[in-house]
Amino acid sequence: MQQDDLIGVTLGNYKILAQLGQGGMARVYRAHQENLDREVAVKVLPPWFAADRNFVERFNLEARLIARLSHPNIVTVHDADEYHGHLYIVMQLVDGGTLKLRLDQLQALNQLMDVLEAKRIFTQLASALSYAHEQGIIHRDVKPVNVLMDRAGRPILSDFGIAKALAGSKELTRQGAGVGTPEYMSPEQCQGGPVDGRADIYALGVMLFESLTGRLPFMADNYPALAHSHIYEPPPHPNAINPALDPAVSQVIITALMKNPAHRYQQASDMAEALERAVHSLPVDTGQRGSGPLEYNDPSRVATIPLFTCPNCRHFNKAQTRFCTACGFPLNPCRICGAQNPANNRFCSKCGQPLHKHQ
Incomplete structure (x- = not known):
């Protein structure tokens, strides 16, 4: 397939206008929904997936489940269909970049994310995950490129359900693709075991570590080495990389990255609450705490x-x-x-x- 072979093509009601991005699994396009006269994002999967009818069934099931989610920090799914061998999913258009882009920009400036910005972003992502987990939906592939940012800086989590739909596809091995992204995968995912919402909390911890230290907790050039690190090796202490980071904030990261899921935060909202309290305990915020209730006065x-x-x-x-x-x-x-x-x-x-x- 040529990189631009879908530009100008109409998939159902959606005329493909321009490519927004490309990952290992799919390409994302800006498109015009002609019957409602609005712009949307269309994620198109490679044609070999459409040839796997079992995958198509899983894909459609997951799309229906995700379309029921309604949360300000979860991308809205409008439609999903197949057209001439192209499986596609239609979503709200979010055009403020991604968390990956934000981290890359900071790295280019030799800067780290401010802890207040991190708190704002990660408490919203935790809220999105808590909501999804309550609906029985696990993301399985939380990573910076799947965190879209709108122009107001609001983080919006995308690609729910895609990893689960891909999990049973024989094409994954043949095409060299994997379920989840090794740098952000929990130990239980690396071991191929069953996962629950605590795997997403681990990935959230990896992203928070990356945002506040400027690097990933584990780095390697191959999957077996990364998997081994996630399963067996303790992550470096965040303060060893960023000594300016408050120990209370570091502890939030450490708890999220525990090897045993039972030792992590059990709900994403627990992690958000701990992060809020850790940040509010910082001296820089002392002058801003008078607006809240002071229970011990x-x-x-x-x-x-x-x-x-x-x-x-x-x-x-x-x-x-x-x-x-x-x-x-x-x-x-x-x-x-x-x-x-x-x-x-x-x-x-x-x-x-x-x-x-x-x-």
Whole structure:
């Protein structure tokens, strides 16, 4: 196929205008939807996928599931179809670049992403993942190029479901493509095991590491070496690469990158909450915290509020906190099932077993 063979072609209701990008799996075009007179993005898969009827069924099923998602940080899917051997999926057009482009721009300037910018981007991405996970949908390929940015700087996660649809395709091996991207794959993905939302949280941790240190936690020129690192090797401590990074923010990254899924944040919203608290604890934000509720200002209340000590940094935390507000460390994990419980729980909220207390 020529690189521009679809320019000017009409796929269903969509006239292909220009190529926006190309990845290992597909090309993305700007297109005009003629019946509604609007511009959209059309992702077109290589023709060999359309020849695999099992893949086509999975692709259509995943497209229907993703089209039901409605979240400000998840790209809207308008349509999916097949036309003359071309499988395509039609999405909202987001034309502010990608997180990959943003990181490349910072690297070209020999700069790192500001922690406030990272907090803004990653809490929104975590919100998108939490929402999708609640709907039973796992992304499986979270990476900077799949984070679209609109012109206001809002991150919008794309390509939900594509990795799952590809998972059973025999063409993957033959065409040299893989499910997921090795630099961002969780240990369980690298081992070919079952995955859940915690694999996406790991990938989010890799991206946060990359954004705040300027490099990936693991680098190699081949898949086996990368997979080995994800499975067996501890990532470098973020502060070893960026000493200016606050330890509380580093701890958020470290927790997201735990090898055992049970030791990571169990929900993306947990990671977002820990990141918010870590950033708000920074001295630079001290003058901006007066707008929020100050719960411990009344001395008469302090003695009546039970506090729980973090076993990692000895910071005091409120009873319903699951992760330390200072360093992000799990406060009350279940040793049986790995669930993260509020600090004051005596029994695991997931499996009911008695919990070991740190206090």
